[in-house]
Amino acid sequence: QVQLLESGGGLVQAGGSLRLSCAPSVSIFSSRAMGWYRQAPGKQRESVATIGRGGVADYADSVKGRFTISRVNAKNTVDLEMNSLKPEDTAVYYCNVYIGTNSYWGRGTQVTVSS
DSSP, rough: OOOOOEOOOOOEEEEEOOOEEEESSOOOOSSSSEEEEEEESOOOOOEEEEEEETTTTTETTTTTTEEEEEETTTTTTTEEEEOOOOOGGGGEEEEEEEEEEEEOOOOOOEEEOOO
């Protein structure tokens, strides 16, 4: 069973920055796709950013230009750098990895942006 350990969430003021990190229990080279998703209270889980094995990234329109996803091979992590944070970015952020045909989820990390 693949486990994902997320870290980096917290409370930040609007305009601030946070960096989330996700460490899988297997090599990230075994994953064909990795990503970050978020779920705000009363809303459905949505994709924030995804990155393929070749490093091609895709972003939700709401975070383009502010968030950057990266595969950090030296740390075996997939990170999400979040800048210019807005109160509407407040949510629980989840890491997801695809290995073969299986999808694995982390337990989530809370990000709260105060106005």
